[in-house]
Amino acid sequence: MATALQTTSTRDALVAEVRRRILSGDLKPGEPLTENGLATEFGVARPTVRSALQELAARHLAQRSGRSLQVPTFTPDDVRDLFFVRTPLELEAVRRIIAEGRSLTPAEEALAAMQGLPETASWGERVEAHTAFHIALIHCAGSERLDRIYPAMQEEMQLCLAQLGDSYPGPHDLAAEHWALLEAVRSGDQKRAVTQMREHLEGAMHGLIG
Structure with missing residues (x-):
């Protein structure tokens, strides 16, 4: 049927x-x-x-x-290459957000939506919410061209994260990790925020590689 x-x-x-x-x-x-x-x-x-x-x-x-x-099969080298491209974009976005005192409202709203997912939400739904947060954070940097190129890269990122479910056993662990990241950006301390973002991305990469 x-x-x-x-x-x-x-x-x-x-x-x-x-x-x-x-x-x-x-x-x-x-x-x-x-x-x-x-x-x-x-x-x-x-x-x-x-x-x-x-x-x-x-x-x-x-x-x-x-x-x-x-369906693509990601090798460790594929994952490293993806983060090689992704990391400088997100670090520079954080620097610009803090240097220009830009609003974080889109990222805050996306993260609230992630945290509001029900206990029964699938890993796929959480991955979608995760992607929405990172796209919103990038949008806060106020770059039209970055807004164009970054979401396309996130398609592959979502494919990576689809294999990372065991690293986040609780439904709210993903949101908690991203609240810590957002708080670092909110602090206005550029060094702290960049360090937090770098550690966040490195942790995700190592989780994917195993």
Whole structure:
């Protein structure tokens, strides 16, 4: 029996559903993403599936393996490279926020939403909330170009975090860690805030690498 997709765009709905499964861990690293399999499961035409898979590949949520696509498998080197790009962006954003005394309201609201997740929230939902916080913090820096490039990188970051669930066993641990980070930025002490952010990112990277 085909799984129904409830949206105005079947292609966008398929992208959203496959993305959800990848980021929740329902689809494991290395698992194939085939046109025939998805077309059969969701009862949609193969061209629709092909277009959806192209979008997922563009967002780095699917990677080519021979002639087909599969859920990406991150190696330790992949994780290090991702943080190599991510870390200077977030550190510089923190420096600018403090130097210019910029408002932290978007980050505070995103973090409140993260903390407000119910006990039953899935790891995938917590990862989405985590991403929303970091995007909001970046937005506080007031750079239009940084706002454009950073969310795209977070697609891969979410894929990494989808494999990190065991490092945060309690539903509120993720929020608590980020409140500590936000408090450091709120302090106005640039050295403290940059150090806290660096330690936060290094801890996340080492948690992913194991």
